[in-house]
Amino acid sequence: METKLEFITRNLQEVIGQEKLISILKERDLKVYWGTATTGKPHIAYFVPMCKIADFLKAGCEVTILLADLHAVLDNLKASWETVQFRTLYYERIIKSMLTSIGVPLEKLKFVRGTDYQLSKEYTMDVYKMATIVTEHDAKKAGAEVVKQVDNALLSGLLYPGLQALDEEYLKVDAQFGGVDQRKIFVFAEKYMPALGYEKRIHLMNPMVPGLTGTKMSSSEEDSKIDLLDSSASLKKKLKKAFCEPGNIENNGILAFTKSVLFPLNSGKDFVIERPESFGGTLTFKDYDSLETAFAKQEVHPGDLKGAIEKYLNVLLEPIRKDFTTPENIKLIQQAYPAGKPAHTKANVVDDDLSPSLMDLRVGLIEDVKQHPETNSLYVCTVNVGDLSGPRSVVSALANVLSQEELRGKMGMFLCNLKPVLLKGVESKAVMLCAVGKQKVTELISVPEGSKPGDKIFTEGHFNELSNHEDACDASNELERKVWDKLQADLKTDEELKVVWRSLPLCTVKGQLKSKILKNVHIK
Structure with missing residues (x-):
């Protein structure tokens, strides 16, 4: 019993009901649930509850994960019903991927959606009963740390704490697990559940992990979090900017994550910080306290700590990234988190703020190819990129490297939102993009099987919201030439022949784009 208790309570900030916990463990295994409202996008702080779920399973607990879709809609209408349903599916898939990444067996878990039972007659009657005894003051106070607060509180936000309290009864559990930011709701449940005739x-x-800026890590604050699907390049960039003052161990998100996630997952192995011999050589730490002490004494430089975190995080995130490169999951991401049409402002032209969504990339079908009337070095192609107005003329400098027969009737990748230009008197309304190797070896990009003219090409998390079959040659969507030059510099093929932008694979809803033979070359 002592071992089970240790697994259940280790690294927690607070336990309410310790005596009851001990009493239950003397007789049987604990039944516990963890819930998450399916609102924003899960980030690396979700590894904190995942590590505790692993502990609960080691202790033999029966664990339920509640995907609180109804709660998500009530939270100040952050998303529509339809979008929340897609997000709920996304949450389930990415949580399963996270748990698999840290070696948690999924067969021991139960996933439940809130709407599976929260719309039942019995649950609804209990909501009404609670409404007769809960004061507006208590309801608002309970949700203060969780529900978005507004000047004129919505009734949905006032209902939220009561629904979460009722979940404990309808999930038939002994315990609810959550972050310490949930404490006011937990205290609310302690007060009002007995008033309905239900037990406490x-x-x-869990403690809350500070974000990268030193505040709470939040889905709604991009700079404070690392997304679970961030590329290795994006991860490096965000860690580089993260608050990690030398010797400062307070509100340090880097240290907090190391304590709450990396050390528990390391299973007794040394935590390694690699450094050149000229800077003192590699450091190893057997426990978190020794690392924190060394950092406080400035024996560990923030840059070296961030470098170590980057390596450990990439190991955790790579299986998750791979899971979400399938066509099915790529489509789900678009449905769950539909992006707005990108704004082409001065902010977009700053190198650090470049986004691949600025490029309107599409699958195009080369319907015809002719020699340019003024020069033998150019072709004039007729290309279907899904425009309602019909095919576009595209001037291409491929006449000296590919024959007309090698192009005609083929699919390829096209940039469709540069301002049209006149090339030797012929207007070109798109750019045909190819993999270009040494000695002028050039090939069309291979699009996924089943692709159609006009299918959008994107990287996960950077979807250009122009719909298929929408003309993009208008001033509001034009990409500046200097911005395109910067974006194009990061378009390449990788070691696995995948077409990537800053290591992010380019995809359609049918799958990834690839080169047939050219590795590690630029796309031009």
Whole structure:
């Protein structure tokens, strides 16, 4: 029993109901649930509850994960019903991917959607009963740390804490697990559940991991978090900017994540910080306290700590990234997190703010190829890129490297939102992009099987919201030439022949784009 108790309570910030917990463990295994409202996009701080779920399973607990879709809609209408349903599916898939990444067996878990039972007659009657006894003051106070606060509180936000309290009864659990930011809701449940004739539950609380800016890590604050699907390049960039003052161990998100996630997952192995011999050589730490002490004494430089975190995080995230490169999951991401049409402002032309969504990349079908009337070095192609107005004329400098027969009737990748230009008197309304190797070896990009003219090409998380079959040659969507030059510099093929932008694979809803033979070359 002592070992189970240790697994259940280790690294928690607070336990309400410790005596009841001990009493239950003397007789049987604990039943516990963790819930998450399917609103924003899960980030690396979600590894904190995932590590505790792993502990609960090691202790033999029966664990339920509640995907609180109804709660998500009530939270100040951050998303529509339809979008929330897609997000709920995304949450389930990415949580399973996270748990698999840290070696947690999924067969021991139960996933439940809130709407599976929260729309039942019995649950609804209990909501009405609670409404007769809960004061507006208590409801607003309970949700203060979780529900978005507005000057004129919406009734949905006031209902939120009561629904979460009722979940404990309808999921038939002994304990609810959550972050310490949930404490006011837990105290609310302790007060009001007995008033409905239901028993008090145990409440297990994790510490909150500070974000990269030193505040709470939040889905709604891009600079504060690392997304679970961020590329290795994006991860490096965000860690580089993260707050990690030398010797400062307070509100340090880098250290907090190391304590709450990396050391528990390391399973007794040394935590390694690699450094050149000229800077003192590699450091190893057997426990978090020794690392924190060394950092406080400035024996560990923030840059070296960030470098170590980057390596450990990439190991955790790579299986998740790979899971979400399938056509099915790429489509789900678009449905769950539809992006707005990109704004072409001065902010977009700053190198650090470049986004691949600025490029309107599409699959194009080369319907015809002719020699340019003024020069033998150029072709004039007729290309279907899905425009309602019909095919576009595209002037291409491929006449000296590919024959007309090698192009005619083929699919390829086209940039469709540069301002049209006159080339030797012929207007070119798109750019045909190819992989270009040494000795002028050039090939069309291979698009996924089943692709159609006009299919959008994108990287995960950077979807250009112009719909298929929409003309993009208008001033509001034009990409500046100097911005395109910067974006194009990061378009390449990788070691696995995949077409990538800053290591992010380019995809359509049918799958990834690839080169047939050219590795590690630029796309031009």
